[in-house]
Amino acid sequence: MNLGSLLTSSLSDTLQVSLPLFRPELCLAATVVLLLVCRMLPVVRWLDSAWIALGGAVFAAAYAWADLRGLPGSPWLPAATALNRHELFTGLLVFDPFTAYIRLLLAGFLLLYIPFTKISGIPGREEETDFHVLLLGAVLGMCLMASANHMLTVFMAVEMASVPSYALAGFLKGRKASSEAALKYAVYGAGAAGIMLYGISLLVGVLGSFHLPTMAARLSTVLAAGSTGGVTTALVLGGLMLAVGLAFKLSAVPFHFWCPDVFEGAAAEVGAFLSVASKAAAVALAVRLGCTLTAPPLADPAQLAGLADARFYGAHLVGLLAALSCTLGNLAAYGQTNIKRMLAYSTIAHAGYLMMGVAAAIALGGTDRAASRDAVAAVAFYLGAYLFMNLAAFAIVALLRNTLRSEEIAAYGGLIQSSPGVVVAMGLVLVSLIGLPPLAGFTAKFLVFASVAQAIALGVEKPLMIVLLAVGGLNTVFSLVYYLRVLGVMIFNPPPADRVNEPLPLVSLPGAFVTGLVAPVVVLGVFFAGLYACAQFAGGFAS
Amino acid sequence: MTGHSLLGAALPMVAAINWHSLFFLLFASLACGFALAVVFTTNVVRMALHLVLSLAATAGLFFLANAEFIGAMQLMIYVGGTLVLLVFGVMLTAQQPFVSIRTSARDQVLAGVAGAATLAVLLVAVLSVGRWGLPASGEVDAPTATPLGMALLGVRVDAAGGGHSGFLLPFEIVSVHLLVVLVGAAYLARAKRRRTPRPVDVLASADPPLAPRPAVAVPGGVTRGASRSALVGSGDAAGGGA
Numbered sequence: 001m002n003l004g005s006l007l008t009s010s011l012s013d014t015l016q017v018s019l020p021l022f023r024p025e026l027c028l029a030a031t032v033v034l035l036l037v038c039r040m041l042p043v044v045r046w047l048d049s050a051w052i053a054l055g056g057a058v059f060a061a062a063y064a065w066a067d068l069r070g071l072p073g074s075p076w077l078p079a080a081t082a083l084n085r086h087e088l089f090t091g092l093l094v095f096d097p098f099t100a101y102i103r104l105l106l107a108g109f110l111l112l113y114i115p116f117t118k119i120s121g122i123p124g125r126e127e128e129t130d131f132h133v134l135l136l137g138a139v140l141g142m143c144l145m146a147s148a149n150h151m152l153t154v155f156m157a158v159e160m161a162s163v164p165s166y167a168l169a170g171f172l173k174g175r176k177a178s179s180e181a182a183l184k185y186a187v188y189g190a191g192a193a194g195i196m197l198y199g200i201s202l203l204v205g206v207l208g209s210f211h212l213p214t215m216a217a218r219l220s221t222v223l224a225a226g227s228t229g230g231v232t233t234a235l236v237l238g239g240l241m242l243a244v245g246l247a248f249k250l251s252a253v254p255f256h257f258w259c260p261d262v263f264e265g266a267a268a269e270v271g272a273f274l275s276v277a278s279k280a281a282a283v284a285l286a287v288r289l290g291c292t293l294t295a296p297p298l299a300d301p302a303q304l305a306g307l308a309d310a311r312f313y314g315a316h317l318v319g320l321l322a323a324l325s326c327t328l329g330n331l332a333a334y335g336q337t338n339i340k341r342m343l344a345y346s347t348i349a350h351a352g353y354l355m356m357g358v359a360a361a362i363a364l365g366g367t368d369r370a371a372s373r374d375a376v377a378a379v380a381f382y383l384g385a386y387l388f389m390n391l392a393a394f395a396i397v398a399l400l401r402n403t404l405r406s407e408e409i410a411a412y413g414g415l416i417q418s419s420p421g422v423v424v425a426m427g428l429v430l431v432s433l434i435g436l437p438p439l440a441g442f443t444a445k446f447l448v449f450a451s452v453a454q455a456i457a458l459g460v461e462k463p464l465m466i467v468l469l470a471v472g473g474l475n476t477v478f479s480l481v482y483y484l485r486v487l488g489v490m491i492f493n494p495p496p497a498d499r500v501n502e503p504l505p506l507v508s509l510p511g512a513f514v515t516g517l518v519a520p521v522v523v524l525g526v527f528f529a530g531l532y533a534c535a536q537f538a539g540g541f542a543s
Numbered sequence: 544m545t546g547h548s549l550l551g552a553a554l555p556m557v558a559a560i561n562w563h564s565l566f567f568l569l570f571a572s573l574a575c576g577f578a579l580a581v582v583f584t585t586n587v588v589r590m591a592l593h594l595v596l597s598l599a600a601t602a603g604l605f606f607l608a609n610a611e612f613i614g615a616m617q618l619m620i621y622v623g624g625t626l627v628l629l630v631f632g633v634m635l636t637a638q639q640p641f642v643s644i645r646t647s648a649r650d651q652v653l654a655g656v657a658g659a660a661t662l663a664v665l666l667v668a669v670l671s672v673g674r675w676g677l678p679a680s681g682e683v684d685a686p687t688a689t690p691l692g693m694a695l696l697g698v699r700v701d702a703a704g705g706g707h708s709g710f711l712l713p714f715e716i717v718s719v720h721l722l723v724v725l726v727g728a729a730y731l732a733r734a735k736r737r738r739t740p741r742p743v744d745v746l747a748s749a750d751p752p753l754a755p756r757p758a759v760a761v762p763g764g765v766t767r768g769a770s771r772s773a774l775v776g777s778g779d780a781a782g783g784g785a
Contacts, residue, residue: 010696010698010709010711014697014711025716032719033722089697089708090697090707090708090709092710127730130726130727134723134730137722137723137724137726138723140720140723141720144716150708152708152710152713153712156716159720160716164723164724164727167727167730167731168727170731171730182731202669205672205675208675230667230668230672231672233671237665237668
């Protein structure tokens with residue numbers, strides 16, 4: 001094969017296969033450049049950068065939507081005859097239903113988030129270009145996290161998502177808490193990235209490949225050959241260190257220390273970004289790594305059998321992190337007086353619930369591929385519901401801050417008298433976060449617990465799954481108290497003396513926005529079939 | 544006569560030396576020694592200098608492993624670029640409390656225990672691997688600059704059979720990332736006074752006023768600390784902003 005034909009094949013692969021399926025990311029990258037160019041041109045300088053960013057997000061979402069719809073086997077098209085799996089850029093990325101779903105979720109998040117920041121007014125007129133550049137840059141990295149198929153992309157995507165987030169955490173310049181949060185986040189993140197990189201180098205060194213499906217194939221032969229020297233030790237250690245990096249992004253216990261401080265120090269808007277988008281991408285990456293390394297798509301039975309130990313290890317590692325995050329997150333949320341800090345611990349607890357689904361998906365990968373797909377679908381659905389609930393919670397906190405001048409729970413006393421609408425909205429969001437019917441949070445949590453129960457019924461890693469189910473159930477009861485306490489303060493406490501008349505009237509732009517965010521929380525609790533069909537389609541990536 | 548015989552005796556000895564191992568030991572000990580020096584020095588400027596030397600010795604290790612390209616990059620980027628910037632940043636901004644950094648004894652013990660434990664675990668794991676995985680095609684020549692450049696453009700001339708990834712995507716997407724990060728760093732380092740108040744500026748629960756610092760805002764201008772910290776970048780500047 002001479003150089004000319006190599007170049008031609010590479011060019012045609014890039015232009016005809018990879019780039020068309022990479023359009024949402026290209027839109028985001030182009031918008032970043034456009035934002036900066038528009039600041040330089042006097043003609044368009046008056047243009048609000050939020051609208052440019054929103055325009056880019058609309059294009060990204062439209063392409064992501066078209067990609068999801070256009071895949072054979074999606075809810076709109078007949079079932080696929082072949083596997084929906086395209087490797088892009090010579091194997092660095094993979095495009096499959098899961099990629100398409102998460103990308104649509106992230107683009108949809110941008111569509112809601114940019115108007116939210118516009119309404120709440122945190123990136124002011126002078127700094128909004130910087131804010132939107134950082135935001136879109138981070139989301140670009142998150143899209144890559146969801147579609148990573150190569151260890152190089154995994155690391156690069158995690159960094160691309162993290163580094164702009166550090167700057168966003170310190171966005172409120174001149175506030176000590178904000179700068180402290182940014183520094184803490186950056187130092188912690190750098191440490192976690194270093195550990196993760198070392199873990200990746202151990203895994204890659206032992207397995208001799210960066211490409212995830214190839215790594216899984218080699219892992220299968222290495223494990224099937226039995227323990228030769230310290231190879232198993234290196235693999236276990238590498239997997240553990242890789243998990244440390246992921247756990248940091250997920251803010252899973254015991255790598256959660258940054259989370260409450262960053263959420264408290266940074267603006268509520270940034271907290272919303274970190275707790276929704278960042279978490280969705282981290283969960284997607286955990287699913288991707290967990291499922292591809294322990295039960296790769298198109299694996300033959302012999303290969304699957306060889307990976308049994310890897311599944312055992314992966315399921316137990318993720319399950320342990322899940323149980324710890326859930327319990328500690330919920331218990332620590334009790335004593336909080338600051339609403340952002342409380343929501344940070346709630347985020348940690350929800351990461352735990354999500355990881356239970358991931359653990360079930362990994363464990364089921366070897367015995368029942370269909371059940372494993374259902375577990376991934378449950379996680380994907382949870383992410384969809386979580387987007388609305390948590391964004392709504394942070395939106396209410398940010399909009400109330402603008403009028404109440406406080407983010408303490410105590411300041412919410414007596415809100416029922418002055419603005420009953422916002423109390424109802426907050427009530428719906430909090431009850432959905434607890435996971436009570438008939439709201440979206442219930443359906444999501446039910447699906448995740450159902451996949452764990454499915455694993456118990458099939459006898460896969462039974463002790464672990466029983467523990468997870470028990471921990472999950474107990475934690476739902478724990479969480480009842482602190483979520484309802486906020487509601488209790490809003491209803492039963494007397495209002496503070498300096499209360500303004502109506503902090504957040506529903507008939508206003510902020511009020512309408514909150515209503516628009518809370519409506520899906522209610523609707524998805526009842527009419528969940530559409531989102532679940534998409535989630536199930538996304539879960540089908542595993543085989 | 545004597546000199547001739549001495550040379551005759553020395554030549555086989557010189558030939559018997561494994562130069563590769565010798566240089567490996569030399570560069571490895573230099574890298575480790577200067578790394579330890581970074582840890583145990585208290586003066587910031589000296590720390591930066593030791594870091595330069597340690598990273599340069601690492602570049603030597605890369606050259607020994609036939610990875611000239613990475614070695615050259617290590618020298619150019621770390622030794623040449625990043626660290627010179629770091630040294631300048633440190634020298635321009637180092638103020639009294641930051642010139643010498645002392646760690647408390649408790650922290651030193653904790654860090655020592657944690658570091659030693661991690662090192663022990665890693666050494667056991669790494670040394671016990673009998674055979675590291677190699678690319679399937681067996682012994683692969685370390686690629687030199689041309690194949691590397693081609694790989695960065697997405698064409699793997701060294702592994703024409705396929706199955707190896709080209710690096711076009713990372714090469715291109717990292718440029719977007721660097722642009723974004725540069726914007727972030729510029730934002731954090733910029734010391735511009737706000738014209739309009741933010742919603743949080745009037746927060747009742749906002750921070751208590753910062754402790755009095757020598758660098759207080761000059762009315763209508765830029766704080767002294769902030770303009771200095773613009774050189775170092777995000778971390779310090781975030782604290783020193785207007």
